[in-house]
Amino acid sequence: MDQTLKKTSALPDGGRRPIRRPSRAEAEEAVRTLLAWAGDDPEREGLQDTPRRVAAADEEYFSGYGNDAVDVLSRTFEDVAGYDDMVMLRDIRVESHCEHHIAPFIGVAHIAYLPANRVVGLSKLARAVDIFAKRLQTQESLTAQVADAIEQALAPRGVAVLIEAEHQCMSTRGIHKPGVSTITTRFSGVFEQDSSYRDRFLQMVHAERRG
Ligand SMILES: [Zn+2]
Known part of the structure; x- marks a missing residue:
């Protein structure tokens, strides 16, 4: 090894x-x-x-250290029959460990990007989340790393990442407050520049779940 x-x-x-x-x-x-x-x-x-x-x-x-998310995301498709609207994955399970206490933090990630001309297989986005989550993390860095990897691999018109998670170092020790969600976001490109894209993303995050 x-x-x-x-x-x-x-x-x-x-x-x-x-x-x-x-x-x-x-x-x-x-x-x-x-x-x-x-x-x-x-x-x-x-x-x-x-x-x-x-x-x-x-x-x-901690299996994420040996893997490169940009590599995984670089396997892109170029022919998407003219599709150029937002691609969004909602409720991607996140299981990570905080770098301060090695305590689990568990939640979901929502990812959207606006393709320029390349799209990536949907499972690759979920895989990129895992690669960064399976390392010692802060939720802030995890959010930024996922967004930056998509940015680097796809050069899209914009990326939006929102992660909401509960940190066991806050629920089972320390301040002992269960049920607190920590929410972190990262917006780039059109999501950063144009609030209508940001609003649409946030609406889709909060839209009612079926089932
Ligand atoms: Zn912690």
């Missing part, structure tokens, strides 16, 4: 400092340390397999 994390083009700073990736055994040892820190005995039967399970779960939670 790679000993360094790959440079990722859609990060705000254009990349990241290469770091040594610890071995699996070192990661499991770190989990054992946290179990003891919690006040439990890492050697008792119920906890013996926990470090292995936590490492495996982390591989899944």
Whole structure:
């Protein structure tokens, strides 16, 4: 496996400092340390397999580091039979972890773009959300990174991203306020310049769900 994390083009700073990736055994040892820190005995039967399970779960939670969203979004279609209106995906499930507490934040993303001449497969947009969500994040950066990747890959006339999520570091610890939605937005191009596009996007976000 790679000993360094790959440079990722859609990060705000254009990349990241290469770091040594610890071995699996070192990661499991770190989990054992946290179990003891919690006040439990890492050697008792119920906890013996926990470090292995936590490492495996982390591989899944943080699987976005090895993937490049711009790459995924660059597989575009050019022939859309003259379609040039807004393309919108609503209620894309977001499962991420805050970089401050490694606590989950869970919610939905709504994405729209106004194509210039290229459109992308719809599942690719959802995949781009996952690539950034499966890293340690703030909701603000996640929102900006999704929008910037679409911008970079499609060069559309505009991009709108709205994420609403509940942060478990606010609901199960700290201030203990469940049911609080954090909403973040990023608008570019026509969505930034023309409030009628922005309003239309927000109306579609809030339009009644069927079923
Ligand atoms: Zn947090």
